[in-house]
Amino acid sequence: MDKNELTQRVDTIVIVMMENRSFDHVLGSMRLSQFGGRMDIDGVQSLTDPNLANPSSNGTLAFPFIAKDGPLPNDLPHERDLVAVQLASSAVTGGPTMTGFVKAYEKASGTTGVVDPPPMGLLTPADLPATGFLAREYAVCDRWFAPLPASTQPNRLMAMSGFSERDNTISGLLPDQDTLFDWLNRHEVPWRVYSAGLSFFALMPKMWPALLTDNFRRLSSLSFDFQHEPASEQPKVIVVEPDYDDSPVHLSGHACDNHPPLPMAFGEAFLRQVYEALTSNPARWQRTVMILTYDEHGGFRDHVPPLRVKCPPPKGASYPEFTSTGVRVPSIIVSPLVSRGSAKHAHLDHTSILALLAERFGQPGEQYSSEVAARSAAGIQSVSAALDSGPPRNDIPQMSAAAISAASRLVTWTDPQNAMSNAFTQAIEGFAKAHGNDALKKFPEIAHWLAP
Amino acid sequence: MSCPGARFMLSWNASKTGTVSAKPNAFEFEVPERKGEKSLTTPDVTTRYRFHIANIWGEDNREVDVRVPESKPVPVGQSIADDSARCVDGKLSVMAKAPPPLWQSNLVVAQLTTLPGDPHTYHLEHAGKTADLAPGATSNAFAGTLVAGDWLLSIKLEGEEHCMADDAPAKVPLNLGVNVITACTP
Numbered sequence: 001m002d003k004n005e006l007t008q009r010v011d012t013i014v015i016v017m018m019e020n021r022s023f024d025h026v027l028g029s030m031r032l033s034q035f036g037g038r039m040d041i042d043g044v045q046s047l048t049d050p051n052l053a054n055p056s057s058n059g060t061l062a063f064p065f066i067a068k069d070g071p072l073p074n075d076l077p078h079e080r081d082l083v084a085v086q087l088a089s090s091a092v093t094g095g096p097t098m099t100g101f102v103k104a105y106e107k108a109s110g111t112t113g114v115v116d117p118p119p120m121g122l123l124t125p126a127d128l129p130a131t132g133f134l135a136r137e138y139a140v141c142d143r144w145f146a147p148l149p150a151s152t153q154p155n156r157l158m159a160m161s162g163f164s165e166r167d168n169t170i171s172g173l174l175p176d177q178d179t180l181f182d183w184l185n186r187h188e189v190p191w192r193v194y195s196a197g198l199s200f201f202a203l204m205p206k207m208w209p210a211l212l213t214d215n216f217r218r219l220s221s222l223s224f225d226f227q228h229e230p231a232s233e234q235p236k237v238i239v240v241e242p243d244y245d246d247s248p249v250h251l252s253g254h255a256c257d258n259h260p261p262l263p264m265a266f267g268e269a270f271l272r273q274v275y276e277a278l279t280s281n282p283a284r285w286q287r288t289v290m291i292l293t294y295d296e297h298g299g300f301r302d303h304v305p306p307l308r309v310k311c312p313p314p315k316g317a318s319y320p321e322f323t324s325t326g327v328r329v330p331s332i333i334v335s336p337l338v339s340r341g342s343a344k345h346a347h348l349d350h351t352s353i354l355a356l357l358a359e360r361f362g363q364p365g366e367q368y369s370s371e372v373a374a375r376s377a378a379g380i381q382s383v384s385a386a387l388d389s390g391p392p393r394n395d396i397p398q399m400s401a402a403a404i405s406a407a408s409r410l411v412t413w414t415d416p417q418n419a420m421s422n423a424f425t426q427a428i429e430g431f432a433k434a435h436g437n438d439a440l441k442k443f444p445e446i447a448h449w450l451a452p
Numbered sequence: 453m454s455c456p457g458a459r460f461m462l463s464w465n466a467s468k469t470g471t472v473s474a475k476p477n478a479f480e481f482e483v484p485e486r487k488g489e490k491s492l493t494t495p496d497v498t499t500r501y502r503f504h505i506a507n508i509w510g511e512d513n514r515e516v517d518v519r520v521p522e523s524k525p526v527p528v529g530q531s532i533a534d535d536s537a538r539c540v541d542g543k544l545s546v547m548a549k550a551p552p553p554l555w556q557s558n559l560v561v562a563q564l565t566t567l568p569g570d571p572h573t574y575h576l577e578h579a580g581k582t583a584d585l586a587p588g589a590t591s592n593a594f595a596g597t598l599v600a601g602d603w604l605l606s607i608k609l610e611g612e613e614h615c616m617a618d619d620a621p622a623k624v625p626l627n628l629g630v631n632v633i634t635a636c637t638p
C-alpha cells in the first residue's frame with residue numbers, strides 16, 4: 001500500500017508488543033497438516049526433519065515437539081552472548097544454522113539431555129485460541145524479525161526509537177532516548193497508551209510526567225474510548241500494553257505478556273480483550289491497522305536465519321556492532337486492510353512500525369530517522385508492505401470466548417527476580433519518589449506495593 | 453545402569469527396620485534387619501526403589517533408581533556449526549559423540565538406522581569399524597561395539613547441495629545424525 005492509499009484508508013495504528021516467543025514456537029505448527037496445513041506460512045513442515053533438530057550438549061538430537069501451554073520450568077536464555085550460541089554460525093556455511101537453542105538452554109539451566117527441551121516446543125492453535133483466530137482471520141507476517149539478536153531492553157528500545165544505546169538488558173532504568181512519542185509530538189499526531197499493567201515506558205524517567213497525563217490510560221477504558229470518543233479527540237497512534245511479568249505491580253491481577261515461564265493463556269485473554277475493544281466500533285475499525293508482534297524470541301527455537309542487517313551502536317554507546325537482526329517473532333496484521341488467512345513475506349522488524357508512522361504521518365518522502373532509513377536501505381520494509389491495496393473488508397470475524405476461558409484456568413506465576421524485574425522496581429520507586437501523591441493517585445496499586 | 457535380568461545388590465543401613473517398595477513394578481518386602489543387603493533381578497524398565505521407615509515421631513524415606521537402557525532408538529548427531537564439521541569435494545562430515553547415558557561398559561550397539569526423512573547415504577566410522585548406511589536401511593555393522601566414543605558421520609551431498617564456493621554460499625544439511633539402537637550385555 002502506498003502513501004496516498006495509506007493516508008486515504010488508515011486513521012488509527014494500534015501497536016501491541018508481547019514478550020519473548022519465537023515465530024516457530026507460536027505459529028510454526030500451523031504448517032503441519034494436523035494444525036491447518038498452512039503451506040503459505042514458513043513454519044514447521046515436519047516434526048522429524050533433521051534440519052530442524054538441535055543437538056544437545058550430550059550428543060543426542062532434539063526435534064521440535066508439540067507442547068501444551070502452561071507454566072515453563074524456567075525462563076529461557078536470550079541475552080546477546082547466548083543468542084549467538086543459539087544462532088550457531090557454521091564455518092561450513094559461513095552463516096547461522098539455528099541449531100544452538102538447546103545447547104544455550106542447557107548452558108543457562110545447567111541441564112543436559114532434557115527430553116523435549118522447552119526451546120523446541122511448538123504450541124498449537126488449539127492451545128492459543130486468540131492467536132490462532134487472528135492468524136486464521138487476518139495476515140501472518142512470516143519474515144518479521146526482532147531488530148537485534150539480543151534481549152528485551154535493546155529490542156524494545158529499537159521499537160521505541162529505531163536505535164538502542166544498549167546491547168543487553170541491565171538492572172537499571174532505560175536511557176532517555178528520543179521515542180516515537182517525541183516524533184509524534186513533533187508531527188502533532190495525537191497518541192495514547194493503554195496498559196493492562198504498569199507501562200514499559202515507566203522505565204524511561206523522561207516519560208514519568210507523561211504517565212500522569214491522559215495519554216496513559218488503563219486497558220479497561222479502551223473499549224469505551226474506542227466506541228464513544230469523538231473524532232476530534234481520537235488518537236491516531238495507540239500503543240496497547242500487556243501487564244508485564246517482570247513488573248512487581250500488576251494492575252490487572254496478574255501478568256499477561258507471555259514472558260516465560262508464564263503460560264500464554266492470560267495473554268490470549270488479553271488479545272481477545274484488545275480485539276473486541278477495537279472491533280466494537282465497526283466504522284472506526286474499518287480504518288484501523290492493529291500490529292501484533294513480540295519484542296524478541298525469548299530463547300525459543302526458530303528455523304529461519306536472521307537477516308544480515310548491520311546495526312552499529314549509536315553515538316555515545318560502545319558495544320560491538322550487530323551484524324544481523326534477531327530471531328523471527330510471531331507477528332500478525334489484524335485489520336480490514338488485509339485479506340483473510342493471508343501470509344505476508346515482506347522483510348520486517350520493529351522499526352518497520354516507525355517507518356509506517358513516517359509514511360502515514362510524515363511529509364512526502366520523509367524518513368522516520370537516519371537509523372530507520374539505514375535499516376530500510378538494508379532491506380527492512382515498512383509495515384505498509386504487508387497491507388493490501390483496495391477497499392477494506394466489511395466482515396468482522398468474532399472470536400470465540402469459551403475457548404479462552406477454558407485455557408485460562410491455569411495457575412498464576414510467582415514474580416521473577418532478574419535484571420528486568422529490578423529495572424521495573426527502580427522505575428516504580430523513582431516514579432513514586434519524583435511524583436509523590438500524583439503518582440499514587442493515578443496508580444494506587446503502587447502505594448499498596450510500596451507499603452512496608 | 454543395569455541390563456534386564458542381571459542381578460544387582462540393594463543395600464541399606466538405617467536406624468530401624470522398615471520396608472522396601474518399588475515403582476513402577478509395584479512390590480514390597482519387609483526389611484527385618486537395620487543393616488543389610490538383598491540380591492534382586494533387574495526389571496525390564498528403570499525402577500525406583502524406596503526404603504521407608506516410621507516410628508511414633510514420624511517417618512523417613514530414601515530412594516535409589518536402577519536405570520535400565522531404553523530400547524527405543526537414540527538419535528545421535530551433531531550440527532554443522534560444530535568445530536569438527538568439514539565440507540570438502542562434495543562430502544560433508546561431522547564428529548558426534550554418543551550421549552553419556554550410553555557410555556556404560558555393558559551397553560553395545562545393536563543396530564543403526566538413518567533418521568526418518570533423511571535422504572542421504574551415510575558413511576560411518578566408529579570403534580575402528582566403518583559402514584555405509586543407505587536411507588531407511590538398517591545396519592548391523594557395529595553390532596557388539598561399545599556405544600561410547602566418537603562417531604564420524606559423513607555424507608555425499610545430493611542434488612543441489614554443495615559446499616561453499618567463491619561465488620555461492622554452501623547449501624548443505626544443518627545436522628548429521630543416525631539412530632542408534634542399543635543392547636545390554638549382562
